[in-house]
Amino acid sequence: MEAATLGHRHGPPPANRSSRVDPSTLGMLLFIVSEVMIFGAFFTAYFFIRIVNGADWPAQGDELPKLIAGVNTAILLSSSVTMHWTLESVKAGNRLGLQAGIVTTFLLGATFLTVQINEYVHVGFSPQDHAQGSIFYGLTGLHGAHVFIGLSLLAFVAIRSFRGHFTPQEHRGVEVPGIYWHFVDVMWIIVFTTIYIL
Amino acid sequence: VDHRLHDDLHPLKYLRSEAEAFRLLVRVAAVAAVVVAVVLVVRAL
Numbered sequence: 001m002e003a004a005t006l007g008h009r010h011g012p013p014p015a016n017r018s019s020r021v022d023p024s025t026l027g028m029l030l031f032i033v034s035e036v037m038i039f040g041a042f043f044t045a046y047f048f049i050r051i052v053n054g055a056d057w058p059a060q061g062d063e064l065p066k067l068i069a070g071v072n073t074a075i076l077l078s079s080s081v082t083m084h085w086t087l088e089s090v091k092a093g094n095r096l097g098l099q100a101g102i103v104t105t106f107l108l109g110a111t112f113l114t115v116q117i118n119e120y121v122h123v124g125f126s127p128q129d130h131a132q133g134s135i136f137y138g139l140t141g142l143h144g145a146h147v148f149i150g151l152s153l154l155a156f157v158a159i160r161s162f163r164g165h166f167t168p169q170e171h172r173g174v175e176v177p178g179i180y181w182h183f184v185d186v187m188w189i190i191v192f193t194t195i196y197i198l
Numbered sequence: 199v200d201h202r203l204h205d206d207l208h209p210l211k212y213l214r215s216e217a218e219a220f221r222l223l224v225r226v227a228a229v230a231a232v233v234v235a236v237v238l239v240v241r242a243l
Contacts, residue, residue, distance in 0.1 A: 021214065029213055077227065084220045178216035182223045189223075193230045198237055 028176045032183050035146070039187055042142055046135045046194065059132040062125050069196045072115045073188065076147075079108035080185045083178050090161075090171045098161050098174070105181070106154045113147050116140065136195060143191050146184045153177040 017023065050057050058064050082105040089097025120137070127137040157177050160166065166174055212222040 025214060032213060077223075080220060080223050084216065087216045175216045179213055179219045182216065182219035183213065186223050186226045189226050189230050193234060197234050 022172070024172055024176050025179070028179050032180070035183070035187075039139075039142065039190075042135070042139050043190075043194070046139060049131050049135060053131075055132065057132060058136070059125070059130045062123075062132070064136075064196050065119060065123065066196050068115065068119060069192060072112055072119075073192050075108055075115070076112045076185055076188050079105045079112070080182055082108060083181050087171065087174055087178050090166050090174050091168055093168045095161075095164070098166065099158070102154060102158045102161050102174070106151060106158055109147055109151050109154060109181075113144060113151065116144050116147075139191055139195060143184070143188055146187065150177070150181050150184050153180060 015023070021029070049055050082101050086098055086101030086105060089095075089101055123136075125133045125136075127134045154177060157174055160173055212218050
């Protein structure tokens with residue numbers, strides 16, 4: 001009674017907002033900043049081996065499946081296009097487009113991860129064979145872990161989209177995982193270019 | 199404090215929304231394609 005009179009609310013006070021950026025988006029931005037640092041550490045090891053030490057890339061006798069990785073890159077980039085379509089659909093109030101888009105994005109991402117695992121089985125060397133192998137599995141595995149996290153987020157978005165949680169006005173639950181998914185694809189372009197092509 | 203707080207996040211302006219992140223992805227893909235093309239041409243010479 002007294003608390004209600006004084007205007008007290010139940011529970012903790014609202015968090016202070018010191019940024020104009022939406023808190024959930026700001027959280028994802030800061031998370032991505034930390035992710036860039038993690039990838040940067042792995043790329044440092046890669047360039048140290050290849051540039052400073054001047055080691056062969058890949059190691060002598062090994063060959064990287066460039067064509068398969070290239071097709072896999074196209075699959076992952078396609079998933080970003082469908083992710084963009086998903087968000088445009090929810091903004092336009094197109095629920096079928098939202099559901100079809102998020103399921104397609106998930107399936108394309110899952111296909112990428114499956115092909116990546118299949119590549120590990122057939123690539124012909126292991127992380128303990130040489131430094132090049134350690135970096136190859138380290139960088140591609142780190143990225144693969146991010147794809148797995150992204151797929152988990154997409155699965156939640158898919159479930160929520162089928163339950164009708166998103167509207168043209170409120171769709172942060174699609175937007176924030178979308179930012180993460182595009183970031184994962186940006187990192188793959190850099191990983192693919194440096195590891196497989198250059 | 200609010201007036202002095204620098205919160206424009208300029209380096210991250212490309213990740214403030216899904217649409218901006220998608221545009222960043224397209225730009226990175228374009229730059230990567232150019233870099234690969236240049237490197238392959240230089241190696242071929």
